[in-house]
Amino acid sequence: MYKILIYDSFEATRASVVSALEDRCELTCIANEIEFQAEIRSRQFDLIFIDIDSINDQSVVLLSQIHTKDPFLPIIITSKSEKAEIIVQAMNAGASDFLIHPISPTRINIAVDKALEIRDQRFEIAYHRRTQDVVYDFRDVVAYSSSMQKILKSLERFAKTDSTILITGDTGTGKSFLSGTVHFNSPRRKKPFVKINCANIPEDLLESELFGHEKGSFTGADKQRIGRFEQASGGTIFLDEIGEMNMRLQTKLLRVLEEKSFERVGGNKTIFSDVRIIAATNKDLVQQVETGLFREDLYYRINVLPVTLPSLRERRECILPLADLLLKKCCASMHRDIHGFTDEARKLILEYEWPGNIRQLANTIERAVILEDDRKIHTYNLALPKKTLRQQVAAARPAVAGEEPGVPEPAESLAEREKELVLRVLEECLWVQKNAAKKLGISPRALNYKVSKMGITHPHWRRNKKVG
Ligand SMILES: Nc1ncnc2c1ncn2[C@@H]1O[C@H](COP(=O)(O)OP(=O)(O)O)[C@@H](O)[C@H]1O
Ligand SMILES: [Mg+2]
Known part of the structure; x- marks a missing residue:
């Protein structure tokens, strides 16, 4: 049950809020400011109602105080006054909603649901931002070789700009990881970082995934859909495996790069989205240009700041x-x-x-x-x-x-010796893996893994039998 604090000195108006919410929320009613201050200091609420006619000119100050201390706490203002100036002041000070008496129970419930939903979304965003911030920190990037140090220096510089970056390198060299590091160290860090792997999405769905679609634009499009480019607005989009894009999409992407605009699939409204693009590929794009698989103009347009990651x-x-x-x-x-x-x-x-x-x-x-x-x-x-x-x-x-x-010899003989030992102990334990594991001082699971890796089998064991 949500805990809600209601601060309203007037019995009649307070009663309307109470009766609208008492079935679904735990309510605390307060009639003066001293008690109100004491309550918010000592207890955690999910939402508060403040009737602005109950307080003096200090109302806005009070509001901003609460908002600064707990920016996630939704505050709904109730008032008899319809003065635009008061409404604007309250909203600027952090109010989630402004309701004018008399207020219907439905209106109160809708306002509460909306405010709580927004609060939950903000929690989620704050959570993701925190986890991503930790992961994507230039200090977490291991770069001891001179080639990597140079790359890192360039990336730090590139991060400050809006230009397109093209990262090439074999699989597992850190293309995705470094693209995140660039975004979270760029002026766009507070805006979305959207990643999409063009190779993981079927060709015919990629366009709608990237640019969205209008309702009814193709079979199965039963709702309007916002694409990744719109989601990433103001932020950065990471286009992984860009070499997998077909020609049609390449043309559309070129226009996004040149005009920052596109249309959703099946739509004719032009959408503007300011997005920084970081593209990555493990393919040789120059060769793809030569063989006609990749548009030459697009290649030059994305290859503004090229980075090639060395293999490990x-x-x-x-x-x-x-x-x-x-x-x-x-x-x-x-x-x-x-x-x-x-x-x-x-x-x-x-x-x-x-x-x-x-x-x-x-x-x-x-x-x-x-x-x-x-x-x-x-x-x-x-x-x-x-x-x-x-x-x-x-x-x-x-x-x-x-x-x-060359490779040190001991590695080879060690593995062989290990296999010998495992075999000997298994024999001693009459091929009961559980007992052998105990004798070897390892867990049955570890022994089972070793046994199958070493290719050891025994007729007593059923195929694929797991010990543990
Ligand atoms: N320079 C680095 N320092 C620390 N961890 C790295 C570095 N580069 C890559 N990683 C880690 O290596 C893994 C593979 O990197 P990833 O970015 O997914 O590679 P790619 O996208 O090129 O296939 C990830 O878990 C990533 O966190
Ligand atoms: Mg990757």
């Missing part, structure tokens, strides 16, 4: 700091008490190729955290291939002076 192996200095950061984040979210990696694990992480870049590193670490029973992450829980492709190639070539050494 091209920023070797970042690998271990990233691993440490990702481990810390992962442990915090899973409530695990793991501190760092063993020396072998660090070596392996540093030597590995990481074809899936930072995303692969993050997934690898997440899995290791689940499997690890010790206080440090061990090599065998990283579950990386023994040798990377590059190292296999390097091994087949005669060594060149000054080249990095």
Whole structure:
């Protein structure tokens, strides 16, 4: 039940608010300012009614005081006066609504519902903004290699402008992540940051997703829909996988870039939306232009501030700091008490190729955290291939002076030794995984994972049987 405070010195007008709300809200009625001040100091309300005729000229001051202290608390003003000046003053001081006596019960209920709905939306926005602010902070960006430091410097500068940014780079190199960092460090940070992946949406729905549609514009369009470009108004839109857009949409996008305007699907009203565009792709757009798949004029229009993110192996200095950061984040979210990696694990992480870049590193670490029973992450829980492709190639070539050494041998023998140990203990425990896990000092779940990864099977085990 909502808790509502009603401040009105006049019995008759107070009664109208009380009778409209008493069935659905917990009401507290106050007739003078001292009691009112005491109530709002000591208790939390969902909404308050203030009758402006009950207070003196100080009413607006009182209103702004409450509003400054608790900006989310909705305040509905009631009054006998219809003076525009008073209404404007009250609304400017933070009132959610202004009702003039006599007020019908329906009107009161509608005002309460509307004010509470707006309050809930504001809570939600504040929540999302807080979570995004934490995630997208330039200080959270790991950049130890000189290439990344340069990129970061440019992005910080780009963030201050409204120009279109084109971020290219392989999957998992941080395109989405850095686009958020740009938005939340730009003058548009208080406005929406809207992300859309053009590859995830069927081609025929993408246009309506981006630009919205009018009711009845196609089968299934039973309501008007506001597109992402309108939602992002004043803010930033992140167009991921822009190379997937078809020619028709490319033409429409070009117009948005040039004129900041478009029409909803099936509509002829021109809509203006001031949106900053950050586009990303892992495709070679120049090649797509050459093969006629991407409009050349659009390419030049989005390629104003180009940024190419290096693969993880091209920023070797970042690998271990990233691993440490990702481990810390992962442990915090899973409530695990793991501190760092063993020396072998660090070596392996540093030597590995990481074809899936930072995303692969993050997934690898997440899995290791689940499997690890010790206080440090061990090599065998990283579950990386023994040798990377590059190292296999390097091994087949005669060594060149000054080249990095190959993968450390211990990783290989360690995995083998581990398998031997698991097999021996399983035999000792007559292939009962639960008992073997206990003897090995790991959880049954961890053993089950290892067993299937090592390809160990036994006729006593039913296929896909899970232990745990
Ligand atoms: N420089 C960086 N510092 C810290 N974390 C990063 C960095 N770049 C990427 N990440 C993290 O790596 C993961 C993959 O990044 P993402 O932006 O989704 O890649 P992409 O969009 O290029 O496929 C995300 O979890 C992101 O938070
Ligand atoms: Mg992405």
